[in-house]
Amino acid sequence: MGAGKTTVGRLLAATLGVTFLDSDHAVEARAGKPVQEIFVDDGEAAFRTLEREAVAAALDEHDGVLALGGGAVLDPATRALLEGHAVVFLRVGLSDAVKRVGLGAGRPLLLGNVRARVKQLLDERTPIYEGLARISVDTDGRSPQDVAAEIAAGLDRLPHRTEER
Template sequence: MLALSSLFLVGPMGAGKSTLGRMLADLLDKTFVDSDRVIEERAGADIPWIFDLEGEPGFRVREIQVIDELTRQPDLVLATGGGAVVRPENRAALAGRGIVVYLRTSVPTQLARTSKDRNRPLLQKPDPRQILTDLLAAREPHYTAIADLTVDTDHIHPRALAEQIVQYYLEHHENA
């Protein structure tokens, strides 16, 4: 039986996965890793470039490899990309190898948090609100299906939210 020592954060873009991930890693004395940053480092290019050259399918292949590898590492806080859950391989790796926290957020909050970010290829289209609405409708069932804990990030300070997640982790971690 694999000890569930790692914490995996899932949710849409702008939910706060990277911000909370860093806080959680600090509070739990774990290593923080952002799967999108690992993909960029290995590709030697940013995500928009990967999408331009390989399309979303090419990016997802890279993502499957990185998530499989990272979820096998102990004592990690992993922030995943918003679309990581679309592939069943990723859902299985996340759900089976750690504690999964779904950071739920509303579309208006996502828009406010991502409006100036040009590193999000899926939002570089005419109607970002509709794109985010459609993505959430398609992905939310996957987020909820693999989540051990779901928390809303819209109206709570990140530090308070991190403390809430740490409490859950300590209560449910197999080696706590």
């Protein structure tokens, strides 16, 4: 959250000459309503199910850069889907994350004390992100263009396998 997944993902896709897809947008298209409404109307468990389905479909059908919602990797089935793919972890520190998400408007998981909640989410999720990532990039104090360039260079260094995207 606040790492720049969408911004960096779009830049990376342009650099690589491929399309970009945000899993939250795919979930919204499937559900016919915004993520915030899914959380309120149906709950987080329903959202995570839709998210897992959207990620599975994207990995099968989309041949470009896919930005995942920050909590997508909490689902073991989604983590299993990501194995063998060039997963990138955009590492963001607490201070930068809080600055980027502001008051958390439109972010269902940030109700209440934004700074404390972002810290809790980072503490819970970082070990999972690090375990899945083939490339990790620090984003604090850096431009999205610089981050995207580092990812592109890192992708060039990964062993290429036919099943990877």
